[in-house]
Structures are given as structure tokens and as C-alpha cells.
Amino acid sequence: MNLTLDGKGALYDQIARALKLEILEGRIAAGSKLPSTRVLATALGVSRKSVLQSYDLLCAEELAIARAGSGTRVAKAVPMRKASSEIGSKPQSQYAARIDSLPPVSLGAGHLRGLKYNLLYGEPLVDSALFHSWRRKLSAAALRAGPSYPRAGGYLPLRRAIADYLGRRRGVICDASEILIVGGTQQALTIVERTLLDPGDRVVVEDPHYQLAVHSLLAHGAQLVSVRTDEQGLVVRELPKGKTRLVFVAPSHQFPSGVAMTLARRLDLLRWAAQGESWIVEDDYDSEFHAGEGSLPAMRSLDLADRVIYVGSFSKTLFPSLRLGYIVCPRSLRDHFFKAKMLDDLGSPALEQAALATFIQSGQYERHLRKTVTEIAARRHAIVEALQRLAENHIELGPHRSGMHFVVWFRRLGFDRLDAFIERAKSVGLGLHPVHPYYRHMPARPGLLLGYAGLSPAQLKTAADLFARCCEGM
Amino acid sequence: MNLTLDGKGALYDQIARALKLEILEGRIAAGSKLPSTRVLATALGVSRKSVLQSYDLLCAEELAIARAGSGTRVAKAVPMRKASSEIGSKPQSQYAARIDSLPPVSLGAGHLRGLKYNLLYGEPLVDSALFHSWRRKLSAAALRAGPSYPRAGGYLPLRRAIADYLGRRRGVICDASEILIVGGTQQALTIVERTLLDPGDRVVVEDPHYQLAVHSLLAHGAQLVSVRTDEQGLVVRELPKGKTRLVFVAPSHQFPSGVAMTLARRLDLLRWAAQGESWIVEDDYDSEFHAGEGSLPAMRSLDLADRVIYVGSFSKTLFPSLRLGYIVCPRSLRDHFFKAKMLDDLGSPALEQAALATFIQSGQYERHLRKTVTEIAARRHAIVEALQRLAENHIELGPHRSGMHFVVWFRRLGFDRLDAFIERAKSVGLGLHPVHPYYRHMPARPGLLLGYAGLSPAQLKTAADLFARCCEGM
Numbered sequence: 001m002n003l004t005l006d007g008k009g010a011l012y013d014q015i016a017r018a019l020k021l022e023i024l025e026g027r028i029a030a031g032s033k034l035p036s037t038r039v040l041a042t043a044l045g046v047s048r049k050s051v052l053q054s055y056d057l058l059c060a061e062e063l064a065i066a067r068a069g070s071g072t073r074v075a076k077a078v079p080m081r082k083a084s085s086e087i088g089s090k091p092q093s094q095y096a097a098r099i100d101s102l103p104p105v106s107l108g109a110g111h112l113r114g115l116k117y118n119l120l121y122g123e124p125l126v127d128s129a130l131f132h133s134w135r136r137k138l139s140a141a142a143l144r145a146g147p148s149y150p151r152a153g154g155y156l157p158l159r160r161a162i163a164d165y166l167g168r169r170r171g172v173i174c175d176a177s178e179i180l181i182v183g184g185t186q187q188a189l190t191i192v193e194r195t196l197l198d199p200g201d202r203v204v205v206e207d208p209h210y211q212l213a214v215h216s217l218l219a220h221g222a223q224l225v226s227v228r229t230d231e232q233g234l235v236v237r238e239l240p241k242g243k244t245r246l247v248f249v250a251p252s253h254q255f256p257s258g259v260a261m262t263l264a265r266r267l268d269l270l271r272w273a274a275q276g277e278s279w280i281v282e283d284d285y286d287s288e289f290h291a292g293e294g295s296l297p298a299m300r301s302l303d304l305a306d307r308v309i310y311v312g313s314f315s316k317t318l319f320p321s322l323r324l325g326y327i328v329c330p331r332s333l334r335d336h337f338f339k340a341k342m343l344d345d346l347g348s349p350a351l352e353q354a355a356l357a358t359f360i361q362s363g364q365y366e367r368h369l370r371k372t373v374t375e376i377a378a379r380r381h382a383i384v385e386a387l388q389r390l391a392e393n394h395i396e397l398g399p400h401r402s403g404m405h406f407v408v409w410f411r412r413l414g415f416d417r418l419d420a421f422i423e424r425a426k427s428v429g430l431g432l433h434p435v436h437p438y439y440r441h442m443p444a445r446p447g448l449l450l451g452y453a454g455l456s457p458a459q460l461k462t463a464a465d466l467f468a469r470c471c472e473g474m
Numbered sequence: 475m476n477l478t479l480d481g482k483g484a485l486y487d488q489i490a491r492a493l494k495l496e497i498l499e500g501r502i503a504a505g506s507k508l509p510s511t512r513v514l515a516t517a518l519g520v521s522r523k524s525v526l527q528s529y530d531l532l533c534a535e536e537l538a539i540a541r542a543g544s545g546t547r548v549a550k551a552v553p554m555r556k557a558s559s560e561i562g563s564k565p566q567s568q569y570a571a572r573i574d575s576l577p578p579v580s581l582g583a584g585h586l587r588g589l590k591y592n593l594l595y596g597e598p599l600v601d602s603a604l605f606h607s608w609r610r611k612l613s614a615a616a617l618r619a620g621p622s623y624p625r626a627g628g629y630l631p632l633r634r635a636i637a638d639y640l641g642r643r644r645g646v647i648c649d650a651s652e653i654l655i656v657g658g659t660q661q662a663l664t665i666v667e668r669t670l671l672d673p674g675d676r677v678v679v680e681d682p683h684y685q686l687a688v689h690s691l692l693a694h695g696a697q698l699v700s701v702r703t704d705e706q707g708l709v710v711r712e713l714p715k716g717k718t719r720l721v722f723v724a725p726s727h728q729f730p731s732g733v734a735m736t737l738a739r740r741l742d743l744l745r746w747a748a749q750g751e752s753w754i755v756e757d758d759y760d761s762e763f764h765a766g767e768g769s770l771p772a773m774r775s776l777d778l779a780d781r782v783i784y785v786g787s788f789s790k791t792l793f794p795s796l797r798l799g800y801i802v803c804p805r806s807l808r809d810h811f812f813k814a815k816m817l818d819d820l821g822s823p824a825l826e827q828a829a830l831a832t833f834i835q836s837g838q839y840e841r842h843l844r845k846t847v848t849e850i851a852a853r854r855h856a857i858v859e860a861l862q863r864l865a866e867n868h869i870e871l872g873p874h875r876s877g878m879h880f881v882v883w884f885r886r887l888g889f890d891r892l893d894a895f896i897e898r899a900k901s902v903g904l905g906l907h908p909v910h911p912y913y914r915h916m917p918a919r920p921g922l923l924l925g926y927a928g929l930s931p932a933q934l935k936t937a938a939d940l941f942a943r944c945c946e947g948m
Contacts, residue, residue, distance in 0.1 A: 006647070013645050013771055020778075057776075060741045089809050092670045092719075092753075096810045099669075099817070124622060135616040138825070142609040148598060149794040171487050173480070183657070187819035195573075196566045216817050245566075267534040279566075297487050302531075304494075320623040321824035335563050336570045343573070343690050345661035349823055350795035351612070 003044060011046055012053035019054065023063055023074055034064060034072045094199070098219050105211050117463040118431030121256070121405045123454025124319050125375060130368055134318075134355065141354035152342035154181025154326070155353035161360035162312075162326055169366075170287065171301035172310060174328050180337050183348050184325040185283060188311045189213055189248075191327065191344065193220040195336045196279055197245055204247040206234055208438040210255045213248055213283075222246075226440035229254055231399075233261025236268040244278045252287035252295055256438050256449050258399035258406050266299050274305035279330075281309045286403040288317050288369055289376050295402070306330045314356065316404070317369060324352060376404060382457035383450070386464030394471040404453035407435050409445050413474060418446040421474060430466045477518065485520055486527035493528065497537055497548055508538060508546045568673070572693050579685050591937040592905030595730070595879045597928030598793050599849060604842055608792075608829065615828035624824035626816035628655025628800070632831035636786075636800055639834055644761065645775035646784060648802050654811050655822050658799040659757060662785045663687055665801065665818065666720070666755055667694040669810045675719040680708055682912040684729045687722060687757075696720075700914035703728055705873075707735025710742040718752045725773055726761035730912050730923045732873035732880050740773050748779035753804075755783045760877040762791050762843055763850050780804045788830065790878070791843060798826060850878060856931035857924070860938030868945040878927035881909050883919050887948060892920040895948060904940045 003022070005014040022028045035043070037051040044051070055072050058064040066072045091097040112118050145155065153159070159176040166172040182188045197203065199221025205214055207226040217224060225244070228235045234249055247269070251261035261269075273280050282299045300310035313325030329337045341347065359365045384400050387408065394413075400406035413421060418434060425432045435447040452460055477496070479488040496502045508514075511529060515522040529546050532538040540546045565571040586592050619629065627633070633650040640646040656662045671677065673695025679688055681700040691698060699718070702709045708723055721743070725735035735743075747754050756773045774784035787799030803811045815821065833839045858874055861882065868887075874880035887895060892908060899906045909921040926934055 006641075010645070010771075013775070017645075017647070060737065063778075089806050091810065092807070093668070093672050093675075095668050095672075095814070096670075099810060099813045122623070131616060135613045138616060139609045139613050142605060142612060145795055149596070149789075150797070167480075171484070171491075173491070183819040183822070186817070190818050194567070194569050196570075198567050198569075201567075212817075212820070219814075219817050263531075264534065297484065301487065301491075304537075315623075321619055323624070323819065323821065323823040332563050333566070336565065336573060339573045340569070340693075343660070343686075343693050344664050344818075345657040345797065346686070347797070348657070349797040349826060352823060352825065 003040075005044070011050045012057065015040075015044065015046070015051060015054035016057040019058060020063060023058075028074055030074055031076045032074050033070075034074065036071060094221065095219060098221060102215050102218055103211075105215070112426065112431035112433070115426065115431040116429040117455065117459060117466060119448075119450045119452060119463060120431060120433060120454065121449055121451030122320075123451060124316075125372060125404075125453045127368070127372070130318070133364065134359070137355040137358050138351060141351050141358065145350040145354035150347040150350035150353065152347040153338045154179065154348065155350055155357060157361070158353045158357035159326075161357050165360055165365075166310075166312075166328065170284065170298045172298050172328060173301065178329050178331070178334060180327045180329055180334075180341055181348050181353060182325050182327060182341060183323045183345075184315055184320075185285065185311055185313045186212060186216065187344075188313075188325055188327050189216050189281070191337055191340045192246070192279075192281055192309055193217065193222070194344075195333065195340050197222055201245040202240065202243065204239060204244055206249055206254060207440040208254075208256055208435070209248075209440070210250070210283075211438065217248070228441070229257060229259060231259060233259050233265045234269060236265055236272055239269075239272055244276060246279045246281060247273065248281045248283070249299075250283040250285060251299055252284050253289075253403045255285070256405065256407055256435055258403060260296060260399070260402065263296055266296070266302060270299060270303055270305070270307065273307040278307065279309055279333075280307055281311060283311050285313065285316060289373055289403050300328060306332065309333070317365075317372065318356075322352060322356075324348065324356060376453060378457050379452050379455065379460055380406075383452050383460040383464050386461045387467065390464055390468035391471050394468075398447075405449060405451040407447050407449055409443075409447040411445075413446055415446050417474065421470060424473065425466065425470050428466050428470070430463055430470070432467075477514075479518070485524045486531065489514075489518065489520070489525060489528035490531040493532060494537060497532075502548055504548055505550045506548050507544075508548065510545060568695065569693060572695060576689050576692055577685075579689070586900065586905035586907070589900065589905040590903040591929065591933060591940060593922075593924045593926060593937060594905060594907060594928065595923055595925030596794075597925060598790075599846060599878075599927045601842070601846070604792070607838065608833070611829040611832050612825060615825050615832065619824040619828035624821040624827065626821040627812045628653065628822065629824055629827035629831060631835070632827045633800075635831050635834035639839075640784075640786075640802065643840075644758065645771045646802060647775070652803050652805065652808060654801045654803055654808075654815055655827060656799050656801060656815060657797045657819075657822050658789055658794075659759065659785055659787045660686060660690065661818075662787075662799055662801050663690050663722075663755070665811055665814045666753075666783055667691065667696070668818075669807065669814050670753055671696055671719055676714065676717065678713060678718055678721040680723055680728060681914040682728075682730055682909070683722075683914070684724070684757075685912065691722070702915070703731060703733060705733060707733050707739045708743065710739055710746055713743075713746055718750060720753045720755060721747065722755045722757070723773075724757040724759060725770070726758050727763075727877045729759070730879065730881055730909055732877060734770060734873070734876065737770055740770070740776060744773060744777055744779065744781065747781040752781065753783055753807075754781055755785060757785050759787065759790060763847055763877050774802060780806065783807070791839075791846065792830075796826060796830075798822065798830060850927060852931050853926050853929065853934055854880075857926050857934040857938055860935050861941065864938055864942035865945050868942075872921075879923060879925040881921050881923055883917075883921040885919075887920060889920050891948065895944060898947065899940065899944050902940050902944070904937055904944070906941075 003018040005018055037048050041048040041051045059066050064072050064074055091100050159179040162179050163174050163176045197220055200223055202225060203217050203222040204225050204227050206229050225240050227238050233251060233254060251266055284298055287295050300308040309330060310328035314322050327337060395408040395410055398407035422432050433449050435449040436443055477492040479492055511522050511525040515525045533540050538546050538548055565574050632655060633653040636653050637648050637650045671694055674697055676699060677691050677696040678699050678701050680703050699714050701712050707728060725740055758772055774782040783804060784802035788796050801811060869882040869884055872881035896906050907923050909923040910917055
């Protein structure tokens with residue numbers, strides 16, 4: 001017998017573990033006799049006591065049997081640890097079963113990673129000055145936030161800073177007490193679902209939609225109804241009759257179509273929600289990156305019936321690894337949302353909240369936003385201008401005044417040739433991502449979701465040039 | 475009419491908001507005529523277009539009605555925004571209803587805050603050197619962690635560092651791929667519940683128990699069975715017959731009794747779980763603070779049937795505001811746990827994970843632990859020695875070799891005089907916390923949960939002295 005100890009933990013534990021491995025993998029046969037404790041102790045150069053203890057452990061686990069006078073034997077029926085391959089991951093709950101049947105996610109498709117001109121949505125605008133400044137803020141915040149459990153609802157100065165910002169910039173008038181700090185939009189949705197939905201409750205999502213929101217809703221057991229959007233946003237008159245618990249919308253910048261919901265539609269939707277006592281989740285992502293005459297008022301600012309759950313995050317305006325966002329809670333839901341957050345994780349980490357509070361209060365956040373908006377606009381202009389100039393007879397551009405991406409639709413290319421087109425682009429270093437996976441009802445023509453935040457204007461011009469060349473060749 | 479604009483958002487929006495307020499608060503009567511747009515524009519010194527737009531907004535919200543030739547009137551039936559007091563927080567789901575019926579939490583009772591000698595459990599050991607070093611690590615980590623979305627399962631170097639640490643210190647042999655990073659023990663439990671429990675499923679908790687774990691289970695709809703613990707830990711033979719989904723235990727340091735589960739009981743429980751295909755959540759909190767001959771092996775290290783879900787956190791060993799913990803996942807549950815974490819919040823913040831990885835890998839974490847263990851032991855010794863010397867004929871000490879708290883039981887004092895005793899202590903600056911709220915079945919005698927990590931040895935001696943004097947007077 002050739003035992004190898006792994007040096008981890010108590011000696012008797014190491015010996016027992018090594019023996020276990022030999023037994024379980026069949027190198028010591030079931031029913032066979034183990035060496036005497038004296039022999040094994042000498043062989044391993046350890047005390048007899050350690051070997052004795054390890055044998056006791058094996059007996060306690062019923063892997064071995066000690067008999068007075070006849071030493072210790074390996075048990076005849078050894079409980080085999082199941083090999084990895086044998087373990088089915090049988091879902092243990094309805095939630096787990098629903099997770100198993102979720103459709104695949106397209107966002108961040110890995111096979112195009114590493115391409116020089118990857119027009120991937122969700123790549124942040126990397127700003128080294130921001131990072132530098134953020135490090136200083138964090139360092140200072142470590143002293144201020146303190147070591148104790150944070151308030152589950154969030155660090156109060158941060159909630160005040162957000163309330164103030166929302167009033168000034170989005171016309172959302174609210175108090176710090178109504179703001180709940182969460183770990184990004186995804187957690188906001190988790191909390192909303194837990195508090196508002198029973199499995200089987202009806203929820204309306206826009207078509208097209210943000211996939212991870214839909215996944216979260218499906219995992220929670222929501223009965224999803226997908227409602228069409230047009231160039232004015234969600235088609236409110238097509239909303240289902242009868243009880244709908246929740247509508248999930250992104251009125252500032254529909255994802256991924258880029259449409260901004262018109263004021264008339266916003267008011268229609270608010271009226272519909274007030275009449276049917278439905279809740280509206282307003283995901284106000286990307287509202288900060290609007291070009292031109294400024295964005296429309298947030299639905300929350302128009303909401304008299306207190307039906308809007310306003311959700312924002314700092315993933316796009318600062319960086320995604322921050323994992324901070326917030327919910328502006330309707331008054332009647334506030335207590336439930338706060339308790340759900342507490343029960344979920346006792347609150348988000350305090351340090352980053354303190355750093356972010358300073359960042360907003362000092363005005364640095366809005367200076368950073370202005371700088372980012374300018375830079376994003378330059379990138380947007382570079383690719384839009386180049387595509388319009390070089391490829392407009394091949395593609396039609398969707399709305400592109402806001403955000404960090406837009407959609408282009410092929411004028412002539414059919415779905416049958418889309419994969420070949422994407423492959424051709426890949427061969428010249430251009431990463432392209434189809435938009436149809438975001439649609440519940442297949443669009444009439446193939447299109448692409450072009451994310452441009454991660455590339456410089458010069459790179460984007462080259463990307464547009466490559467794109468045009470791919471078009472010519474088809 | 476005297477309108478005050480709040481300066482927030484677009485001008486037409488400000489005007490509409492100010493008018494709304496006048497209407498909703500009854501200062502402009504229902505049915506009355508609004509000033510002409512020309513008159514109001516002059517009065518406010520704004521363009522007529524802005525006033526027109528604000529009237530359009532009021533009409534769209536059905537607060538006003540425009541009639542050709544007769545101007546704009548306030549609607550006759552104004553939809554009143556409900557006053558705060560009128561809004562019942564009627565629960566909107568079964569989850570919300572369950573939240574509403576949770577029992578109160580005793581931990582961190584606020585009414586004794588500010589007392590000089592508050593023996594409150596959960597106060598961290600504040601270490602300014604640690605904070606200083608942590609700030610440097612964070613600052614360096616900001617550059618390394620990067621701005622992108624973190625891996626939902628956690629930052630890989632941190633998971634490797636934890637796997638390595640657990641093998642070395644707790645005999646838990648696992649791979650980084652089995653470790654899921656979560657936002658503390660509370661979120662670990664949320665993920666376990668979502669993945670393993672349907673509402674109504676049976677879950678065993680220890681009596682006494684950690685309240686927030688029980689709350690989380692109740693909120694999730696678990697059918698709780700409370701099983702007695704004795705001086706050897708959970709009484710395994712009293713576990714219920716028939717299907718039990720999950721058992722929640724803290725074998726290193728039962729909360730709040732302080733009992734360490736014996737090896738025999740651990741093995742009994744493992745056998746019970748393997749036979750009944752139940753899952754065991756092993757909350758290994760406080761195992762780091764064991765005094766004397768070292769702690770018993772973690773249940774996970776003895777588990778051949780892959781039924782143990784091992785949970786650890788850094789709230790006690792570093793500081794609670796960090797909000798980082800981990801699950802060592804059984805192989806058959808790994809994928810579901812990872813997906814549940816992703817759907818919950820897309821992953822924990824990257825920066826602190828990167829800082830913590832360096833902290834562990836560099837050996838600083840274990841140096842810090844050794845220092846803390848020594849300091850905690852000094853504090854423990856100070857209060858234990860003083861209480862034994864001064865008050866042993868009044869109280870009996872529960873297990874006190876580990877952790878940051880212990881329980882004392884009154885020898886003679888009855889429940890009828892407990893409140894008076896606590897009040898008397900409060901009057902001399904001593905904060906005492908009863909232990910019976912943590913019990914499902916009322917203990918025979920009153921007892922106190924004494925937390926000592928937040929006070930110095932000298933303060934603890936004074937506290938013990940005050941305690942003895944309170945006893946003498948009863």
C-alpha cells in the first residue's frame with residue numbers, strides 16, 4: 001500500500017482521507033484487512049495514535065469494521081461516492097426546474113471574443129481617469145463607511161445623493177427614504193418579483209426584450225405575455241385584458257430596438273396600469289446618454305397613481321463591476337421591498353456605497369457623465385456617419401440618438417445568408433451579433449445589434465469600412 | 475395663483491408639476507378655469523410654448539380638459555393621489571404576506587445602543603491596522619479587477635484562494651470550480667432556498683437558532699420543524715421521520731448556545747441525510763475563533779454522500795460591511811446554485827473580491843486571523859474569569875471556548891424578575907440581552923447572550939463587576 005498524505009489538516013484526518021481514497025477507488029478491496037496500526041505507523045513515519053484515530057474515523061463512517069483480536073477490515077459493502085458523471089443534476093424544486101428550461105442567452109456571445117473590431121453590446125467605455133479617481137474615493141470611503149453591518153436599505157448619504165440627482169436630472173421627485181440600494185438592475189428585478197409575483201401571475205414584457213430580465217421572470221414562474229413595440233414604443237392598445245400584475249418597460253431606450261416611448265404612449269400606459277391596478281417597472285437605463293434635445297420625462301415623474309417602480313443602475317454610467325443600482329419604491333410597496341432586500345442579503349457592501357455617495361455629491365459623477373456623453377456621441381457619430389456613407393444601400397439604421405448601441409436592418413440579405421455574412425465578417429476581424437434572438441416574434445428581416453462603446457472612433461470607422469466591404473461581396 | 479417652479483427638469487414639466495400640486499391640494503378648485511396660456515406665460519416670464527406643453531400634459535393625465543374656444547379647465551373629478559396614510563401596504567404576493575407575519579428580530583436591539591458596557595452580540599472587533607491594509611489592497615485591486623461584469627460565480631483567484639484555505643485549515647477538500655461567491659451567509663441561504671425548496675417543503679432548524687436564517691426560511695414558505703439541541707449538539711434521533719428537504723446546522727458553534735456538535739452526532743446526521751436524501755446546510759461560522767485543541771473536522775470533510783452544502787463568510791473574520799461569503803457546492807447542485815446567483819444579481823462586486831483574493835493569498839488574512847484569535851481569547855478570558863470569580867453563585871456559564879459570545883444562565887432568578895434585572899443593569903451603563911427569544915421552546919431558566927468582541931479586556935472586567943453588583947442587589 002502506497003499512501004500519499006496531502007498535508008491538509010490534522011494528521012489523522014490526512015491518513016483517513018488517503019485510506020478512504022484507496023478504498024473508494026477500489027485499490028484496497030472491500031472486505032480485506034487493513035495493515036496493523038503499528039505497521040502503518042512505521043511505514044508512514046507517524047505516531048501509532050494518529051493511525052488509530054484515522055481507523056476510528058473510517059469505522060465511524062462505516063467504511064471499515066474493527067473486531068477485537070482480528071484487527072480492522074474494510075467494510076464488505078462500501079458506500080461508493082458517486083462519480084461526477086453519474087450525478088444527474090436533477091432539479092430539486094420548481095424554481096430549479098424552470099432554470100433548466102430557460103432559453104439560451106445571446107448577450108456576450110463568447111465565440112467572437114478576441115476579434116479586433118468586435119461590435120459587442122455591453123462593453124464599457126474604459127476611462128482610466130475615472131478609475132484613478134474611483135480608487136482614491138474608495139480608499140477614503142473605507143474609513144468612513146465603517147466595519148459594521150450596513151443598513152439593509154442602503155447607505156443614507158448615497159440614497160440622498162441619488163434622490164437629489166434624480167430630481168435634478170430626471171424630474172423624479174422622491175425622498176431618500178423611498179430609495180432602496182440594490183446590487184444592480186438584476187437584483188432590483190429579483191426583489192420586485194419576490195414581492196409582487198406568485199408563480200403563474202401574468203407579466204407583460206416588450207418584444208423585443210432584454211434577455212436576462214425575461215430569464216429572471218421565467219425562473220420566478222411568471223406567465224409571460226410579449227407585447228409588440230413599434231416606432232413609438234410599446235403598443236399599449238395591444239396589452240392583454242384582465243389581470244396583469246406587472247409590465248416591464250424601458251421607455252427611455254427600448255432594448256435592443258433603441259426606440260424612446262412617446263409621451264402619449266407613456267400616459268396611455270400609466271392610465272392602463274392605474275385602471276387595472278398593475279405595476280410598471282420602469283428600467284431607465286441609458287437615459288443619461290441621450291443626444292440632442294434631451295430625453296422625455298421619466299414615467300415615474302408623470303405617475304399620479306403611484307404604480308411605477310423606477311429602476312436605475314450605475315453599471316452603464318460608471319462600470320458594471322460596481323454592481324450598484326437602486327429602486328425608487330412606490331409608497332405602498334416600500335416596506336416589502338426593504339424587507340425583501342434585507343432577507344436576501346442584509347444589504348449591499350458599504351464601502352462602494354460610501355465612495356459612490358462622495359462621487360455624486362462632489363459633482364464628479366455628473367462631470368464624468370458629461371465627459372462620457374461627449375465621448376459616446378463621438379463614437380456614435382463615427383460609426384453612424386461611416387455606415388451611412390459606405391453601406392446605406394445595404395442596411396437601414398434603427399433609432400441611434402441614444403445609448404451605446406443601435407440596430408441595423410439588412411435591406412436585401414435574407415436569413416438564409418445571415419450566418420455566412422457573420423462568418424465573413426469574422427474572417428476580417430469584425431464581430432457582428434444578430435438581433436433576432438432578442439425577439440419573441442421573428443422580425444421580417446435579419447438585423448444586427450451593434451455595440452460601439454468599447455471601440456475608439458478610428459476603430460469604429462475601420463469597422464464600418466470592413467462592414468461595407470463584407471456587404472459588397474455578398 | 476402663485477406658482478413656484480422647482481427648477482428640476484424641463485420647464486414645461488416644472489410648470490405642469492407646480493399646477494398639479496395646486497390642483498391636487500385643492501388650491502385650484504375642480505372644474506375651475508385655468509389662466510390663459512398667454513397670461514400665465516407672462517406671469518412666469520416663460521415662453522407661451524412651455525405653458526401650452528404643460529397644459530397638454532395636464533390634459534393627457536386627465537387633470538384638465540381643453541375645449542376649443544373656452545380655454546382649459548380643471549377636470550371635475552380629479553384623480554386624487556392617495557395620501558401616505560391612506561395607502562395600506564396590502565401584501566401583493568404570498569411571499570409578501572409571509573414577510574408580514576414574521577416574528578420580531580431580537581438581534582441588535584436598539585434600545586441599549588449607546589450604553590458604555592453593551593454586551594451586544596455581533597459588534598465587530600475593530601482593528602485599525604486591518605482597515606489601513608485593506609484600503610491599500612482595495613486601491614490596488616481596482617486596477618486588477620477591471621470594469622467589466624464580474625463572473626457571476628465569483629472572481630476566480632478568490633475562489634482558488636478560498637479552496638486552498640479550506641483545505642489547509644478546515645480539511646475541506648474542494649476545487650475552485652465548486653466554490654460560489656455570494657454576498658454573505660444570508661444570500662447563501664437565499665440561493666439554497668430558491669434552488670432546493672418549494673413552499674411547504676419541510677426544513678429542520680436547531681432550537682435555539684439564528685433568527686435571520688429562520689426568517690429567510692419562513693419567508694420562502696418552508697415548513698419549519700425545530701429540533702432540540704443538547705450539550706452534544708443537535709439531537710439527531712429526534713429528527714422527524716419522512717421526507718425532510720433540508721437541515722440547517724452550525725456544528726462548529728451552535729448559535730446562540732455555543733455548543734460544538736460532537737463527531738458522533740456529525741456522523742449520525744450525515745448518515746441520516748444520506749438515507750433520507752436530505753440536504754445539510756453547514757454554517758461554519760466562528761470556526762476560526764476556536765480556542766484550545768482546535769475544532770472538529772467540518773461536516774463537509776466527512777461527507778461521502780455529497781449532501782453537505784458548506785457555507786462560510788468573512789463578516790466575522792474581517793468585517794460585516796464587506797458582505798462576502800461563499801458556498802462549497804455539492805457537485806449535483808453546483809449548476810443550479812451558480813445559475814440562481816446569476817439570475818439574482820449577476821454576481822457580487824468584483825473589486826472587493828479581488829482585494830480579498832490578494833489578502834488571502836499573501837498570507838495577510840491568516841496573520842490577521844491569528845492576531846484576532848489572540849485578541850478575542852484575551853477578551854474572552856477577561857470576562858469569563860471575572861464572571862466566574864464574582865458571580866458564579868448567581869449564574870452558570872454555557873460553553874465558552876469559541877466564538878465571540880457565550881450564554882449565561884441564572885441559577886435563581888426567575889423570568890418574572892428578568893426585565894427588572896436588565897433595567898437595573900441599564901441604569902449602571904451595562905447592556906444585557908436575554909437569550910430566550912432565540913428559543914422556539916422556552917428554556918427552563920432565564921439566560922443572557924453575552925457578546926464580548928466589541929469591548930476591551932479592561933472594559934469587560936468592569937462590565938463583569940457591574941454585573942456582579944446587579945446580582946447582589948436582586
